[in-house]
Amino acid sequence: MNIYGDDGNIICLTQRCQWRGIEVKVDQITIDEKINPDKYDLYFFGGGQDQQQIAVSRDLRKGNGKLLKKAAEQKAVILAICGGYQLLGHYYQPAQGHIIPGVGILDLFTVAGKKRMIGNVVVELDRHLTINGKQSTKLVGFENHSGQTLLGKRVRPLGKVLKGFGNNGKDKKEGAYHDNVFGCYLHGSILPKNPHFADYLIRLALQRKDSSFNLVPLDDGLEWQTHQAAVTRTYQTK
Amino acid sequence: MLDFQESLALLIGKATKFLIRKLELGGATAAPGLFALKFDPKLVAKMSKNFPQGSIVITGTNGKTTTSRMLSGIFEKHGLKPIHNRAGSNLLRGIASTLLENSNLQGVIKDDLAIWEADEAVMPEAVLQTAPKVLVVTNLFRDQLDRYGEVDKLRKIWTEVVKKLGKHDFLILNSDDPQVAYLGKSAKAKVFYFGLGDPNWGTSKLPRIADAKFCPYCTTPLNYQTVYVSHMGDYRCPKCIVRRPKPNIFAQEIDNIKEESAQFKLVLPNGQTEIKLSVGGLYNIYNALAAASTAWALGLDLATIKVGLASFKAAFGRVEKFEVDGKILWLYLVKNPAGFNEVIKTLFADGEKKDVLIAINDLTADGKDVSWLWDVDFENLKGRTNKLLVTGIRAQDMALRLKYAQTEKPAMVENDLEKALKTAIKQSGKKLFVLPTYTAMLEIRKILNKMGHGTKFWED
Numbered sequence A: 001m002n003i004y005g006d007d008g009n010i011i012c013l014t015q016r017c018q019w020r021g022i023e024v025k026v027d028q029i030t031i032d033e034k035i036n037p038d039k040y041d042l043y044f045f046g047g048g049q050d051q052q053q054i055a056v057s058r059d060l061r062k063g064n065g066k067l068l069k070k071a072a073e074q075k076a077v078i079l080a081i082c083g084g085y086q087l088l089g090h091y092y093q094p095a096q097g098h099i100i101p102g103v104g105i106l107d108l109f110t111v112a113g114k115k116r117m118i119g120n121v122v123v124e125l126d127r128h129l130t131i132n133g134k135q136s137t138k139l140v141g142f143e144n145h146s147g148q149t150l151l152g153k154r155v156r157p158l159g160k161v162l163k164g165f166g167n168n169g170k171d172k173k174e175g176a177y178h179d180n181v182f183g184c185y186l187h188g189s190i191l192p193k194n195p196h197f198a199d200y201l202i203r204l205a206l207q208r209k210d211s212s213f214n215l216v217p218l219d220d221g222l223e224w225q226t227h228q229a230a231v232t233r234t235y236q237t238k
Numbered sequence B: 001m002l003d004f005q006e007s008l009a010l011l012i013g014k015a016t017k018f019l020i021r022k023l024e025l026g027g028a029t030a031a032p033g034l035f036a037l038k039f040d041p042k043l044v045a046k047m048s049k050n051f052p053q054g055s056i057v058i059t060g061t062n063g064k065t066t067t068s069r070m071l072s073g074i075f076e077k078h079g080l081k082p083i084h085n086r087a088g089s090n091l092l093r094g095i096a097s098t099l100l101e102n103s104n105l106q107g108v109i110k111d112d113l114a115i116w117e118a119d120e121a122v123m124p125e126a127v128l129q130t131a132p133k134v135l136v137v138t139n140l141f142r143d144q145l146d147r148y149g150e151v152d153k154l155r156k157i158w159t160e161v162v163k164k165l166g167k168h169d170f171l172i173l174n175s176d177d178p179q180v181a182y183l184g185k186s187a188k189a190k191v192f193y194f195g196l197g198d199p200n201w202g203t204s205k206l207p208r209i210a211d212a213k214f215c216p217y218c219t220t221p222l223n224y225q226t227v228y229v230s231h232m233g234d235y236r237c238p239k240c241i242v243r244r245p246k247p248n249i250f251a252q253e254i255d256n257i258k259e260e261s262a263q264f265k266l267v268l269p270n271g272q273t274e275i276k277l278s279v280g281g282l283y284n285i286y287n288a289l290a291a292a293s294t295a296w297a298l299g300l301d302l303a304t305i306k307v308g309l310a311s312f313k314a315a316f317g318r319v320e321k322f323e324v325d326g327k328i329l330w331l332y333l334v335k336n337p338a339g340f341n342e343v344i345k346t347l348f349a350d351g352e353k354k355d356v357l358i359a360i361n362d363l364t365a366d367g368k369d370v371s372w373l374w375d376v377d378f379e380n381l382k383g384r385t386n387k388l389l390v391t392g393i394r395a396q397d398m399a400l401r402l403k404y405a406q407t408e409k410p411a412m413v414e415n416d417l418e419k420a421l422k423t424a425i426k427q428s429g430k431k432l433f434v435l436p437t438y439t440a441m442l443e444i445r446k447i448l449n450k451m452g453h454g455t456k457f458w459e460d
Helices: A007-018 A050-073 A083-088 A195-207 A221-237 B004-022 B031-039 B043-048 B064-077 B092-101 B123-130 B151-163 B178-186 B282-297 B302-310 B337-347 B370-375 B395-405 B417-427 B438-450
Strands: A042-045 A077-081 A091-093 A108-125 A138-151 A159-163 A176-178 A181-184 B055-059 B082-084 B113-118 B134-137 B170-174 B190-196 B223-229 B232-236 B249-258 B261-268 B271-277 B319-324 B327-332 B354-359 B385-391 B412-414 B431-436
Touching: A007 A042, A007 A195, A007 B370, A007 B395, A042 A083, A042 A195, A050 A077, A050 A083, A050 B151, A077 A083, A077 A195, A083 A138, A083 A181, A108 A221, A138 A159, A138 A221, A195 A221, A221 B395, B004 B031, B004 B043, B004 B092, B031 B043, B031 B092, B043 B092, B043 B123, B055 B064, B055 B123, B055 B282, B064 B082, B064 B113, B064 B282, B064 B302, B082 B092, B092 B113, B092 B123, B113 B123, B123 B151, B134 B151, B134 B282, B151 B178, B170 B178, B170 B282, B178 B190, B190 B282, B223 B282, B249 B282, B261 B282, B261 B302, B271 B282, B271 B302, B282 B302, B282 B337, B327 B438, B337 B431, B354 B417, B354 B438, B370 B395, B385 B395, B385 B417, B395 B412, B412 B417, B417 B431, B417 B438, B431 B438
Parallel strands: A042 A077, A077 A181, A091 A108, B055 B113, B055 B134, B082 B113, B134 B170, B170 B190, B190 B249, B327 B431, B354 B385, B354 B431, B385 B412
Antiparallel strands: A108 A138, A108 A159, A176 A181, B223 B232, B249 B261, B261 B271, B319 B327
């Protein structure tokens, strides 16, 4: 599950660590490979199309779902985008055919809608997230989904939609998080243009082993320029 | 005899074109058709019955224009006069506009056959209306996902269209593209496959961004023996019987791949010949194979195909050369990750460092979501550029992508296209390579025209 440019998030996380002298090893886990919950600090789960979603859901039910849940319980960081986000919930109900069961790590479910929710998005980060908000308290990205996600009680939205549709186009919520598990509909890719969120995830992953760990700041001039330009562009086009 | 509706539509369409050209509002390659279709939605179907040699529809994500033009060139060498919706206007209105352009007020067309490029989503309507003798499918990539939603959905729609072709019609398919080749299973028409047959030019690993990695029948990840371009290659499903069909028409002994050249041995069921192209890259060999297969299916001979392909020159805006202030400016259109990767590969195949200007817009025709930039292997630009400049509406996103690809820092990140273009021309050496998305390309051409270089696009 890696379409829509979501690999950009892996590139971003890897570079931001390497620029700080933090060694990173990236493994790709595919269908029929077993997740080892003790091995990884951070999991990235991207978007995919219906066919792939069905295939991955099948694989998760065979065993990887439970292993991913175990990783989440051990406070590994999980970032899931779009299709991956939907599969972290209880289930996804497509327009036709059977319900696709999810892993149930996030208290939410998704139902296919008739309208395609497409376009630039600006989100105000949830106030309970301790993300360094000096440069911006927003997330900016691009959404493209017809699934409507509804959040349950045991999860908080990643943020409030300022421009765009968000989870379902109705309740002005976008994304969801619980402990160290984060999911949302934002492509872009999301992390390069939102370096505060990228660093937040890196810090959480590293503080798992060493709770006093702090990240050296990077020169994010271009990142913030791009973030601002994208926010402006969203307001121009929505 | 024309019915009233068709007559009215013809009149409206021709009047629209006359006004647009007279008032210098544009190329009139889409609007006349758009208005005419409003008056007679069946206009294309009615006028398509005119052609003694029938119609050909070419669809796919990349290569439609090049394949259409290559095929046109082959037919012209054969002494047939095809009409073709040029200038890349490949929605139904573009087809209608071309028909209007080439007919008189009575709807009489003097040409022998029609070659239509059809946009991926418009292909069903185009096939329904033009009732083609041949349907050619070049490939299926993720391109402007925000317009077409999902690749799977598109392939399912295409399968329904393929079923409608008659048993005397032809279906020309790319054997190396799993999603496209699989369409052959649903056809009662005569199916011919084309593909590459020179593993020296392939690799054994899939790049990151492939989107047809899953078996179209059982969704199991495919195994590849050879990968040629993105997800195209020699594949088989480890679980079921799906595998790459043996191509009827293929390319061997590929050689001399540069910016402006590619050579290969074309192997057809009844013979083989050496082909020399004046465009470069493996992707253009695929285009040449598609054109050759179509011409061969319709009975044209090897000699005609060879000469026709050799005479091909690049279409407007896809790859184009301009002379500006004593320098040569190359325009390479970029639309999606696979295309961009191939452009980078082709550009630096000769090992020389180059001056590059990248122009990224995010209007509808470019694709509004710039996420696709993160699927392009810009890491391959590292150490290969002299001057690197970035422009377009999303210049910052592009510059950010380059930062993470660890290329040279761009000398300029400037949203104003005209300013950036003029600076790039001034600062570059003898050659400047401009890589724009679609609307940026149109704007750059306009600017170059204003400066006195290049021809207006509809005269190509």
